[in-house]
Amino acid sequence: MRVPVTLKVALLTVVATAFYTYVGQLVPQKEVHPPEVVEMSADLTTADLVGIGEEIANGKGLCFTCHTVGKSGALRFPDLDGIATRAETRIAGFDALTYLAQSLYDPESYIVEGFAGGMPPISKPPIGLTDDEIRAVIAYLQTLGGQATVTMDTLIPFSAAAPEGVPMAAESESGESEPPAETSEEGAA
Amino acid sequence: MNWMIVLPVLLVLAGLRFVKPSMLGWAAAWWIAVWIIMDFGFAVPVPKSVVKEFLGIVTLALAAYVSSDPQRWAEVRDPMVAFLTERRHLPLLGLVAVAIPAAVAASIYLEMTAPAQAPTFGRTVHPAPPATLTVHDVTHDMQTLDNPLRSLETSDPEAFAAHLEEGRRIYYENCFYCHGDLMQGAGMFAHALNPIPTNFQDSGTIAMLQESFLFWRVAKGGPGLPEEGGPWMSAMPAWEQFLSEEEMWEVILFLYEFTEQRPRALHAASGGEGH
């Protein structure tokens, strides 16, 4: 007959909690998944990378919403045809790879003459490509007026895995910033 | 409101004052009254999910009321206890004891044999826009984007009127087939669409949004909805493929003009939509 108080209190707690859980099941159940990341294994060849990069550039990278390839005249954003050749000489001290990487990771730090800027860093949301995806995009860009050289082992400047020594954002406007966080990967790289 | 139902219910409630039922009777009367009004009292039926939610809350409130005072509680408890314990109620009690499980079983039967219903997805009223928006090779910051033609309203009313007229032409050449002459989302093709086109006259739609939000929705359409922007079957085209940037701004001007509403100002964006 006499139910112990402790039991009653425990029962009340469970019932109240269960009730709120029930309420939680009544509302629409939506699971939001992150945008799909292109999986890249370490044994991809440069040619593979170019293919993946082209797909990304056309697809979720949204490159060609702004840029064009092989178009001249009054353009709002630089045309990318022959970019690989021009990349070698754009910034003194930057080789083509570094220049391409900088224009993807930190596009506002160098703006091609005659254009107004406005490109978002594509490693950031809302586009937010991963380092490997950007690696593939660089490989693709290298084929525009040149030969792709990037492999899965190439160190991409500005990326999280970039070692010290390669030119960093330090040479652009954002001055005294330190090397990025993930120094722990140096050992592996 | 469906007065043919609401009025009698209210009359019965008022009439009960003279009958003076016990507290139990009152509580039951109120519960049933709320249920009838919610379920049948509206000209446009209230969805079952809301009726259920409201009745749950009303049940809680009634329970709190009848038990908040010993006297009231006694009035409610005693008849129930009497019904459960006294010998003379035994036949009726047996009947009720059988009827309740039978009703539950019947409802399960109906539920399991009911014809299949199309699955529904909750509609996200205002999906979150992206941080930047690229239309026709120009990237805009959604935070600061505003209708470039809006300022003409005061500075050059004549040019503004011309843009407005253009917006009107664009609307009737492109939009009204779905969104309708009256912008109520009831155009000639609206009946064939799911989700149905947005009703711009509703004060909860364009009136509470910035023009940049409309620009995003017009430019990117259904295909540009974010992941959580369900139900994600929207037929809204990505108009950037067919309209120039200026034309999209013009038609947005016209939407506000025709519905006699004002867009939400830019600075208001930082105010939270509440808690």
Added chain:
Amino acid sequence: MRGRRVRRLRSPGLASWVLCVGLIASSPLLGQVDLGTDEQRATGKVVYDKYCSQCHGDTGAGDGYAAPYLRPKPRDFTSGKYKIRSTPNGMLPTDDDIRRVIEVGIPYTAMPGFPELSPAEVTGLVYYLKTFSSDFEDPEAYLPALTTPPAPPFSADNVENAKRVYEEIGCARCHGTSGRGDGSSAPTLVDDWGDPIRAADLSRPWTFRGGASREDIYRSISTGLNGTPMAGFEEGLSPEERWQIVDFIQSLAGDSMSDPGYASLVTARAVEGGIDLERGAELFEGAEPALLPVLGQIVQPGRSFHPGVVAVEIQAVYDREDVAFRVSWHDIQANRNGTNGPDLVVEEMSAEAGSEDEGSFWGDEEAAEDEGGFWGDEAEDESDDAGGDFWGDDAAGEDDGGGFWDDTEESADGGSDGDLAEFSDAIALQFPRSLPAGIRQPYFLNGDSQNPVELWFVDLGYPEAPEVWEGRGSQALVPSDEDAPFVAASYEDGRWSVLFKRSRRNGQGIAFDEGTFVPLALSVWDGFNDERGSKRGVTAWYPVYVPPMESPSPFPKMAKTAAIVLLVELLIIAWVRRRHRPSAAEEAPA
């Protein structure tokens, strides 16, 4: 019926508008000419300029912004011809007739009802509309409205006789023997402005322009529709006969006159004995038909503002191996002589409004050069397409293209043999390439780049060779190497019926697993309406539900739940009784 000359009274052209108003106002004898006061017309003008002029034009000539895209075209008020009236054929409408159309609208056209307008605004608008046509100034143009007696109840006995009258007086020549608007002369009909026009599909009263009630139909039979080949039968038929025709139409319509009962779900039915398309309609007996509304494809280039098909009906059956669909729709004519394809390029129609310089939007010369020229530059090259549109541009209708009404004589006796359409009819079922995992579905027009669809396409000119296409966007269609479904198609009495059969699992394609909702969207091409490629009728996505072959019996769950409820009840009763035992104890000694 076209030959029947309607009585028209013209007002003297020289009488100036102001003079007339003065005359009328000063002559109470001609009281039935009521043109309202200046204020009323001013009120009407304000309303007209905001709500009406975009379609009907600033001068009431039916040439507003949207006019080029609409069929039927917006009314030309300057003509004084009003379709929906209560007055004898050819006469002016009463004020109440105009008021009714303003308030209720015209179903299945772009004309909405305006219930929000106040009575004063509607009255003002009526007077303002009258100013567009001088006919209203002539008192002799008016005749009193015909009265519609209260409708007698539907009587199935009348149908047989009515059908005979229907044939006798020639209704079937336009409306078809089964009333599906597929009569032999239906393809040749034009209105008083020379624009092609369609006979009503009598089996779908909810699309009737004048309303779907029995009274409405009676009225339309009596008064006819001004400006169209539909004559009034006020004199030709007795009231009894007219009511019998109404009964006949109601018998065609089935359950509901005013509500089409559009479905939101297609439920497949499990069948025994193997799925064999040879069994035809019998195979689908018992499968719930789902009527789906069709809208014009007005999104992508080559827009279709007035699709030839208004609704399609679909049924689905399945067994362990296969799934089959039956799609049927009403079509004015079976077009089998041409070809069709989902990927044909359509040049954008250049509207009359398009000749103005701002109106160049829908891609004429400038647009084609511009990088935004999505319409494709083919506009110039494919001149052979010009003017093939049944509803097509007025100008084009008369020129070299395949103007159907040029062949009136042939088609009048030849029925569907009069099929000179350049494009054949076609149908496509569209499914996502794979079942969507979440709520995200492909864009309903041929999918999108991330979410491909598969199209089961049948050119009804070649029903023996169905095709499967993969779509990744409106223009991004490629033939798929999936196995094509089996197809059987037939056209009878104004109705296409196309049967599809495919195994439930097929390669990489969509699988029809039990217990799943598979999204389905349809595209339908009416060759007679010059539809091809992106110019077509489409539906939104609808789920096809494939119920489990063996659904679990509800009884174990019922028994279990009832037992638990009963147990809880008994526990509560026992508990209450125990707690309140003292009262029982008191009773005992007593």
Added chain:
Amino acid sequence: MKKSHLLIGLVVLLALGGVAAELATFMDERLAYSSPLAADAEHAAEPTPRELALEAQAAAQAEEDANRPYEEEEYRAFPKIGSRVAVWMVAQLHLLFAAFVLAVPMFALIIEFIGYKSGDKRYDDLAYEFTKLLSTSFSFTATLGALLTFLLVALYPKFMNYLMHVFSPTFLPYTLLFFFEAIFLYSYYYGWHAFSKRVHLLLGLALNLVGTAIMFIANAWLTFMTTPAGISSTGARISTWEAVTNYTWMPINIHRIIANVAFGGSIAAAYAAFQFLKAKTPEERAHYDWMGYIGNFVAIAALLPLPFAGYWLASEIYAFSQTMGLTMMGGAFSWLFIIQAILIGNLFLAANYYLWLGMGRIEGAERFRSYIKYLLIVITGCFLVWATPRSILATVGEVQAMGGSSHPALGFLGVMSAKNTAVNLLILTTYVSFLLYRRSGRIPTVAWAKLGNIVQFAIFAVAASTVLFFGIYGYFVEAAVRIKFSIPQVLSVLVAMVAVTVIDIFLLRGAKETETRWGQISNTSQYVLIFLAVTFTWLMGLMGYVRSGLRQHWHVYGVIRDTSPDAYTPTLGFATQVVSVTVLIFFGFIGVVFWLASLGGSHGSEDEAAVTSPSLAEGET
């Protein structure tokens, strides 16, 4: 025993033995037949090729193991429930305990101070009793904190590495503060009767300051994850100070201080309720009734300003990123706020209900009985409005009938104007309930009593009409103006509450007091207190989820991407399940804390003071 029996026994035994022998032979044959391997085994001296291969494989594996290079792992998986859920639950538990440990000293100090000022020893005892709950909770908090840290480092090594990169300068002060926290806490508790009151109060103050500082530092870490600042475009630290003082840091600090007080109050009230239910003597019941009342009073008082702190937080999130703001209010999380509305509605309803039940113990409260009906109607109405979804869940047919996803009539209740109005009226009504409760035990004797009542009533009427006016007027103006309407609404409610309170204090000076029979309250009321505590806890769990879920698939929004398998945002149903399990575990722990506290000797025996009505007027206002 007969001989024949012996014989039968023998025969049966022999027969059984025969059957057994037969069976054994049969089985043996079967085995030999069915197992050809057994026969092979005899002459299987040399290994089969398969065995050789296996051996080689094992050797290769061993060698590979020996030479395997060290690799830094990005993630490690927690078994069964996955890393996210594990960290989620432990973090939530840690947070709940931390909130309790931070809140209890706050109101213990205030109550002690009141006792010190008024000289009423009861307050001092009450404060001491609250503090009793602290030491065990403190240990739990620290243990859970350690567990959380271990879990994070073990399961998210790479991400933790990054956080340390940014926040390493904050670790030392954090640890040091923890030392001080421990020192102050134990000296505050154990030194209750040892130090002079002034010194002891100072200790309490120090304890609170240190505790708050600890929370501020921890808040910096987690707010940084949502609204990062002070770092370069690649994530490198530029300024730790900026990283700490990011967009949402201060709003979260304030929000948490207030919420902690509310939460701590409700847990303490639940403790009192539990003791009340177990109490044996009327004195005990009286004491715990009173303690529960005070705890609940603290909780509700802190609950009232909480929505406004929430507004600030939300507006800062909008200011940081409109995308994130809309994800919260209009996107994936919008339905969460309907669940929240149900919880808060329950809180208000239950709090009022407790007050009404409490009137039962006051003589003369009957005169207010009939008002309860109207208060309830207002509260229920506001609850309904608040819980009305803007976009309604409906079947296809229902949507078609409504012509959209919002109902033509109910749609008006789903928007901000209606909800703001409902919340403000809820607060006002709850305050009226409290005022009635306060009044029920006192009959004013001042000459202007009637006038005072009228003025008070007028103030309420004006405040309620102001709220209603702006609520309705909000439908007729544009959004930018409408948003500003919440300010006059809130202000009128606050001003009314302050003004009425001030009048009330003077009005009740020297009032004739009737007896308050502490302890004479129905048991139901005590269960309500426990229900309130559960609801509070659950609400905190839910809000914690939305705050951290806003980052979606980022560890640090826009900087460090979550690439683990748990990166997706789970459904609300799943989230509520996790919250529920966490809440149940928490209450299991709390049960242990209560039990340990009760070991220290029950209260009733040491308190001889007769239970009279403690004068609450000063304490409450």
